[in-house]
Amino acid sequence: xxxxxxxxxxxxxxxxxxxxxxxxxxxxxxxxxxxxxxxxxxxxxxxxxxxxxxxxxxxxxxxxxxxxxxxxxxxxxxxxxxxxxxxxxxxxxxxxxxxxxxxxxxxxxxxxxxxxxxxxxxxxxxxxxxxxxxxxxxxxxxxxxxxxxxxxxxxxxxxxxxxxxxxxxxxxxxxxxxxxxxxxxxxxxxxxxxxxxxxxxxxxxxxxxxxxxxxxxxxxxxxxxx
Numbered sequence: 001x002x003x004x005x006x007x008x009x010x011x012x013x014x015x016x017x018x019x020x021x022x023x024x025x026x027x028x029x030x031x032x033x034x035x036x037x038x039x040x041x042x043x044x045x046x047x048x049x050x051x052x053x054x055x056x057x058x059x060x061x062x063x064x065x066x067x068x069x070x071x072x073x074x075x076x077x078x079x080x081x082x083x084x085x086x087x088x089x090x091x092x093x094x095x096x097x098x099x100x101x102x103x104x105x106x107x108x109x110x111x112x113x114x115x116x117x118x119x120x121x122x123x124x125x126x127x128x129x130x131x132x133x134x135x136x137x138x139x140x141x142x143x144x145x146x147x148x149x150x151x152x153x154x155x156x157x158x159x160x161x162x163x164x165x166x167x168x169x170x171x172x173x174x175x176x177x178x179x180x181x182x183x184x185x186x187x188x189x190x191x192x193x194x195x196x197x198x199x200x201x202x203x204x205x206x207x208x209x210x211x212x213x214x215x216x217x218x219x220x221x222x223x224x225x226x
Contacts, residue, residue: 003104004193006032011106017077036083046202050209053089061092098215100205109192113208114182122222129218130175140210149207150183
């Protein structure tokens with residue numbers, strides 16, 4: 001299954017991001033939404049081979065709405081220009097756990113793993129876990145296969161200085177500056193438009209599994225599940 005129809009719809013939506021156009025093309029949107037839900041259903045099943053903890057999820061739990069919350073935004077366009085889903089145990093898109101994010105957008109398709117925007121106390125716990133288990137973390141993130149697909153942590157919102165309470169002189173102190181422990185990989189649009197999309201995304205997920213397991217050990221502790 002490919003995403004050619006979905007990407008074409010999103011391309012047209014980006015040029016006509018208004019309620020009138022969307023209403024006129026609602027049937028096309030519904031078709032694309034069903035296609036994306038099927039993609040996510042198949043992807044969950046495939047990822048579960050490598051990460052059984054997400055095997056219970058349903059696609060509807062993971063898919064984000066296309067409607068934007070514009071109440072406090074200067075950008076008043078009513079619709080997102082992408083389809084996205086977050087596949088993570090205990091809640092899908094609403095989960096605090098490290099998971100797998102699948103994103104379709106013209107010229108910006110991607111797959112990511114890890115934790116985005118964790119609560120402050122969880123972020124602190126994740127930073128402490130880096131410090132306490134650095135050898136294990138480096139073994140995962142410096143492995144050639146992982147490094148080839150995910151060369152670096154996602155650096156958005158990265159702090160300029162080491163946060164209070166963590167050693168500034170530690171060899172890997174730069175790890176403390178991250179506000180998201182996440183990696184991402186761009187999916188070539190030619191792959192997304194052809195029948196290779198699920199195979200490609202599944203491979204991205206397989207490589208990210210050890211990274212997510214490392215993070216989720218701390219999430220479990222934070223939630224008191226041990």
